[in-house]
Amino acid sequence: MDDGTAHAPHGYISRKDDYLKRLRRIEGQARGLQRMVEDEKYCIDILTQVSAMTSALQSVALGLLEEHMSHCVVAAAQAGGPEAEEKVREASAAIARLVRS
Amino acid sequence: MDDGTAHAPHGYISRKDDYLKRLRRIEGQARGLQRMVEDEKYCIDILTQVSAMTSALQSVALGLLEEHMSHCVVAAAQAGGPEAEEKVREASAAIARLVRS
Amino acid sequence: MDDGTAHAPHGYISRKDDYLKRLRRIEGQARGLQRMVEDEKYCIDILTQVSAMTSALQSVALGLLEEHMSHCVVAAAQAGGPEAEEKVREASAAIARLVRS
Amino acid sequence: MDDGTAHAPHGYISRKDDYLKRLRRIEGQARGLQRMVEDEKYCIDILTQVSAMTSALQSVALGLLEEHMSHCVVAAAQAGGPEAEEKVREASAAIARLVRS
Numbered sequence: 541m542d543d544g545t546a547h548a549p550h551g552y553i554s555r556k557d558d559y560l561k562r563l564r565r566i567e568g569q570a571r572g573l574q575r576m577v578e579d580e581k582y583c584i585d586i587l588t589q590v591s592a593m594t595s596a597l598q599s600v601a602l603g604l605l606e607e608h609m610s611h612c613v614v615a616a617a618q619a620g621g622p623e624a625e626e627k628v629r630e631a632s633a634a635i636a637r638l639v640r641s
Numbered sequence: 642m643d644d645g646t647a648h649a650p651h652g653y654i655s656r657k658d659d660y661l662k663r664l665r666r667i668e669g670q671a672r673g674l675q676r677m678v679e680d681e682k683y684c685i686d687i688l689t690q691v692s693a694m695t696s697a698l699q700s701v702a703l704g705l706l707e708e709h710m711s712h713c714v715v716a717a718a719q720a721g722g723p724e725a726e727e728k729v730r731e732a733s734a735a736i737a738r739l740v741r742s
Numbered sequence: 743m744d745d746g747t748a749h750a751p752h753g754y755i756s757r758k759d760d761y762l763k764r765l766r767r768i769e770g771q772a773r774g775l776q777r778m779v780e781d782e783k784y785c786i787d788i789l790t791q792v793s794a795m796t797s798a799l800q801s802v803a804l805g806l807l808e809e810h811m812s813h814c815v816v817a818a819a820q821a822g823g824p825e826a827e828e829k830v831r832e833a834s835a836a837i838a839r840l841v842r843s
Numbered sequence: 844m845d846d847g848t849a850h851a852p853h854g855y856i857s858r859k860d861d862y863l864k865r866l867r868r869i870e871g872q873a874r875g876l877q878r879m880v881e882d883e884k885y886c887i888d889i890l891t892q893v894s895a896m897t898s899a900l901q902s903v904a905l906g907l908l909e910e911h912m913s914h915c916v917v918a919a920a921q922a923g924g925p926e927a928e929e930k931v932r933e934a935s936a937a938i939a940r941l942v943r944s
Binding site: 752753754755758761762765766768769772773775776779780782783784785786788789790792793794795796797799800802803806807809810814832833836839840843 | 854
Binding site for chain 1: 843
């Protein structure tokens with residue numbers, strides 16, 4: 541965990557509006573799924589929407605991860621010391637959760 | 642595609658409220674992610690939430706799929722004729738999309 | 743578990759040679775990866791091969807699953823009784839393992 | 844692509860024997876799967892083995908990726924210049940292939 545204050549500006553911040561837009565669209569997909577269940581739509585059509593939503597989420601995650609590496613991890617490496625190692629371990633754990641989820 | 646009328650009641654309908662509740666929680670997770678980006682939280686913490694949300698979505702998909710098979714696919718098999726084959730193909734395509742998404 | 747004797751011929755058997763060929767190719771990919779590590783190839787190139795091998799394995803799994811459903815699950819549904827329910831639960835558990843692995 | 848010569852020793856090399864051992868075990872799993880198909884084992888049992896093999900492969904990939912980041916990516920960041928950016932992009936593409944495979 542991290543309170544978001546101890547770090548240099550996070551990598552994704554320059555594209556904050558883009559991420560917010562994508563997450564609002566994902567929120568809209570979650571509402572669309574509720575409507576489909578409410579209206580008793582066909583299971584397979586609901587599953588197609590779930591797959592689309594999962595792909596959109598993964599794409600957000602991969603974007604955030606790339607920006608995290610090119611900012612936080614690279615900055616820690618350049619600063620030297622044990623923090624680079626720590627940042628790599630932390631990013632690796634996040635990647636493992638993405639691959640397995 | 643399927644307009645939801647040509648079928649016997651879909652398998653998930655008996656648990657409609659449960660699915661709606663889970664999807665509302667997922668919608669809440671999407672809003673929580675927007676707040677995290679808005680507040681410029683740490684990337685890795687955002688990624689942890691994305692993984693949790695992806696797992697929740699997959700779990701909904703696996704539940705819907707199981708009910709689809711135990712109702713629609715089984716009913717088509719019992720009715721006989723080419724529809725069983727068609728239902729299996731359709732379910733398999735949905736499974737492939739889940740596995741690859 | 744299942745000793746393979748209590749069932750009607752399994753669905754994949756008509757395409758046994760095709761599956762054996764694909765699995766031999768996957769075995770070859772595993773040997774290729776050992777050669778790459780032995781020769782100290784670049785990590786990213788090794789990871790590309792791992793992804794190709796994972797995709798090949800998933801494709802075998804999706805094929806087996808589709809044939810299992812169109813033979814075993816459909817036959818159990820047609821036979822009636824509690825076995826259909828059991829087969830669906832068993833297939834669903836296998837699908838969950840694939841989605842999460 | 845990379846011919847493996849232009850780099851400082853790759854990160855995984857210190858644990859080369861460990862990776863070779865794990866890959867040999869994965870090769871053995873591929874042979875075990877062929878035996879199962881040859882002996883016409885039950886589909887679901889074959890799928891269980893495929894999931895175990897996929898998990899073993901992913902675990903190798905995640906290990907290689909972590910060592911790649913803590914050696915190659917960190918070294919490029921410390922060297923400065925455009926190569927760090929390039930290494931991050933390359934690692935991100937590899938991660939995307941893993942997440943989607």
